[in-house]
Amino acid sequence: MGGKYRITGDKYPRMRRPSGRRRIVLAVIASAAALALIGWGTLQLIQVFTGGDKASAAAPAASDCDRDGDRKQAAPASPSEAKPKPKPLPKPGQITVNVFNATPRGGLAKDTADELKKRGFAIGEVGNATKAFDKKVKGTGILLGAKSAADTALPVLGTQLAGAEPRTDGRKGGEVDLILGTKFKDLAKKADADKALAELAKPEPTPAKSGDKNC
Numbered sequence: 001m002g003g004k005y006r007i008t009g010d011k012y013p014r015m016r017r018p019s020g021r022r023r024i025v026l027a028v029i030a031s032a033a034a035l036a037l038i039g040w041g042t043l044q045l046i047q048v049f050t051g052g053d054k055a056s057a058a059a060p061a062a063s064d065c066d067r068d069g070d071r072k073q074a075a076p077a078s079p080s081e082a083k084p085k086p087k088p089l090p091k092p093g094q095i096t097v098n099v100f101n102a103t104p105r106g107g108l109a110k111d112t113a114d115e116l117k118k119r120g121f122a123i124g125e126v127g128n129a130t131k132a133f134d135k136k137v138k139g140t141g142i143l144l145g146a147k148s149a150a151d152t153a154l155p156v157l158g159t160q161l162a163g164a165e166p167r168t169d170g171r172k173g174g175e176v177d178l179i180l181g182t183k184f185k186d187l188a189k190k191a192d193a194d195k196a197l198a199e200l201a202k203p204e205p206t207p208a209k210s211g212d213k214n215c
Helices: 020-050 053-058 108-118 153-158 190-201
Strands: 096-101 122-128 141-146 165-169 176-180
Touching (some): 108 122, 153 165, 153 190
């Protein structure tokens, strides 16, 4: 070329073709995007026609008992874990009762002792209360005995007088004291006392453990 368009010098501009590697990368990305879109669309169609996750969500979750279908009955508790058996309750005839009057009313101890004897109790000493209790028992009465009588003789005697307060002391003997208080009027009716005694003799049901399940 001549004139003003004449090229001078020894360097010429070069026109490079687009890199072939770039075209390959773009093609791979486009293909991957197309495959992902096709796969997502296929999954949506499957869910539409089969119900998808609704069926699985509607199905109840398997319980621990279902998953462990072959679970055997739980082994009985070892002797160390078993609840200790309560002491057997004595019969009224096995309990010797000392009746003491802590009120200013005369003859109250004897009348009460006579009624307890009719109900089967063995009667020991009868008389006025000691200075430690005389005119100081504000309730219906006090049931006093050894610590070993706290869950045996005292509850049995307590069925005969509602509201009596059970206490223990350091005595060694098996007899128990009935100390009549200022609110004492009479022993419980025999029918009511017999019913309370029958309820007392019933064994308490063993509570189920919180971890147990009914399979």
